[in-house]
Amino acid sequence: MDSLKKIEEKWQNIWNFEANVDEKLKKFFITFPIPYVNGLLHLGHAATFCRAEFLARYKRLKGFNVLLPQAFHTTGSPIMAAVYRLKSGDKKIVNDLLMQHVDEKEIEKFKNANYWVDYFIPKAVEALKKLGASIDFRRTFITTDPEKSFTKFVEWQYKKLAKKDLIKKGKHHVVYDLKVDKVIGDHDRPDEFVDISYVEGYIIKFYLEDFIIPCFTLRPETLLGVTNIWVNKDGEYLLVKVDGEKWILPNTIVIDEIKAQEHMVEVINKIDIKSLLYKRVKNPYTNEEVPILPSTFVDTEIGTGIVMSVPSHAPYDYIALIDLNDEIAKKCLQNMKSLFALEGYSEYPARDVVERMKITSQKDKEKLEKATEEIYSKEFYYGITKVIFGKFAGKRVCEIKDEFANELIKKRLAIKHCTLPIRFHSRYGNKCVVRLIDQWFINYSNQGWKNLALECVEQMIFYPKEAKNEIIRAIKNMRDWAFVHKDILGTRFFLDKEWFIESLSDSTIYMAFYTVAHSLKNCGEENLTEEFFDELFSKDKEFNYWYPLDLRVSGKDLLYNHLPFMIFHHVAIFDRKHWPKAIAINGHVLINGEKMSKSKGNFIPILDVLKKYSSDSLRFLLAMNSYSSLNDMNVEIGKIDKIEEEIVSWYDFCLKEFGNDLKKERMIDKWFETVLNKALKECEVFYEELDFRNVINKWYELERMFNWYLKRCKTPSKKYVEYYKKIRSLIVYPIIPHIVSEIFEKLNFELKWIEVSKVDENYLKVEKYMENLIEDIKSVLKLAKIEKIEKIKIIVCSREKASIVKRIIESNLSYEEAKRELSRLFKTNINPEILQRFVETELEEVALKENLEFLREEFGVEVVVEKEEESKEEKAKKSFPGKPSIVVV
């Protein structure tokens, strides 16, 4: 709507959210994580950001000096990966850009990584401004190169960590493309291979004379049940020297993979695998001799391309032996050894499941994978090792697996080895391997550091409460973190300039940087020394005023990485008084019940919404759907039209003269005032809890209350209509600030939260009484089989009865006791629930007196009030305090 847009523009030009030190005012410092700017800000960002924004606005109403800054994240690989994809002519990335309204002619420019930053940051700022975000933009920065003060700040932080011995060098497994010499993260993979991680297994060395048959396995504990070895009969194998030993390996990528895991590998010559078939090799643990047999299911590109066969516990092995069906295979089946006891299965679970699933051949991959998964997981968690395991016997597999494997390694019968579950290729078209690389780690496993972090968590507040335990668990489970990568944007690592500090690791304490960011803009690089930052973060006035962080608002995706990191780094770098105070976490945003994604086509940039709708409407929609739990929030985007109308009609209503100047205040007026005051108080709690949904509910509830007020009073009081305009606007100011600012300006209200001292519950009680009475009369009328009603008699119970009932209530009896007492006193069974309708006789009388006229009009007949002791009606006796008898004649 045009008018809303104009109003928004007006206020966005007037507003100024530059926050400055003011010792007289209490401060409140809120942050939202720095979004990564490889695309437009979308509704997911808006939903979480708005939680910070709403609270910031609320705190300002309450008189706080609020700082809400916003920077942008440019560190990491997504942009670099996108640039690569673009250069290699990937249509999908072009499409993504077009979808985000990038001009087709502009696409070329995105082949330069910096252009992404130059393009999307102004768009992000524009989106936030149009959203009406109350941000101090002077403090905005980015995390990479032109922003020297920030990269120097990161460097300062890591130097401090290094001095405290919290970073160290080590080895780390990664998925790697050897041809392009790169770590292959999700961004460097075709979509179908995203999320595939390497598997950790073992190579067990079986001996054939003086050379080794290396078998790769994920289940070293089944070594005791090996009946044979499998090779792929169509595979090409080589004799290879590995760390001085002679191994048989397939002529595939697995050789490169072994090499990549720091083994000396040298190919000696080809070997005809057929010449090895049926030869017997020695099980290094049991010294048993088992034959090498041909198969087709063994993948020569995984592990070592050779596996050991345990037909009792591995469906593949069992069915392959059945397939082979020769004398030796039959013998192997006879030699099956049962290793684990597993409830619900025979001695040979593999055979059970193959027969149950009717698997007929080793080619039946789909069923075999399922069967294998079933047996693996059940045996791992519930399988009990049999006597054959010696000192490992009688335990669950999961308990002894690692111990058993470690013994094999110690005895040099096996080595650890990682491989991929399927041999996929990178975006660059080459097959990937698992590689062991030198890495730098942040030493999060350091117990002393963890304890400090946990101490910090203890004194923090979390929204919702469940999140606290999650964070504690995350901290306890935290392992060392590889924190430098190559070929990404970011801050160079000062100990090794080839490497860059990756994006989760450079954004740990930057909230502190906000406090000084604007004053460092023109600081020469040479001045940004360690001493300079040391001084800054101990003595600086702004830092000491704004810090600590009062609230961080974040999506739940950061629960297990960024948020614990933030805590770890704060406790390492800053004094206790500067540790963060609170974290609010919310679920992800679903659009009409679906996850938002570019490929699904339901990716909605903030700017797109604001092109058509007002910011207030969007903010309202997000507040309405916001949850104060870790659950995902479902945004029904279609509702925004209706919201837009509601906002406009509220605005129109506010500007209209409404109500009469009344000389006398009625009970119903006081009731309405009480309702409004109560709403105000309730909303305070909602805001403090970041429960914006309930604020919205309150907004709707007030409308219903107002309608009731109109209905009940017939002539509304202008004074209270004005108060209604004010309160109903005020409670949603943080959510829809533009329109409320306009309303307040037009009506000449002061924009400030109203502190309500007391809420007189009696007015609410009286009105509830009236509501019940009206309901009751309606029911009676409906049921009365009287053609023409002349009169309604309302018979109020006697004072005597009322005082008896009051005594029962005041003596705070249990339900049962109250019931007994009531039946004793009134000689009949009375449901104690009626006590909740109790109203003092005086109030009852006043209420009836004031509302008699209303009741007459409402029901169109004469209404009279009688007292129980004076009434001749039989039903008079049934009257109760708060629930008079009703007789229609």
Add this chain to the structure above:
RNA sequence: GCGGGAGUGGCCGAGUUUGGUCAAAGGCGUAGGUCUCAGAAACCUAUGGCUUAGUGCCUUCGUGGGUUCGAAUCCCACCUCCCGCACCA
């Protein structure tokens, strides 16, 4: 598997901390009505079943038990669904 969250009426969704006006807010939908040339919108009424002078009963909050005078709410067991388990922002 571990950890977290969740299962409520035709649908969406509150209520669960602190058991009792909870046959369960609010919204959507549906049916009837008012208004209109008509439609849309808006407003009113109804919306588990059977009853009824303002009532009572039955069935119902994933399933099955339990505690209690009383359970959507507390306890136990089970079933189902969603999310996270890292080098990636």
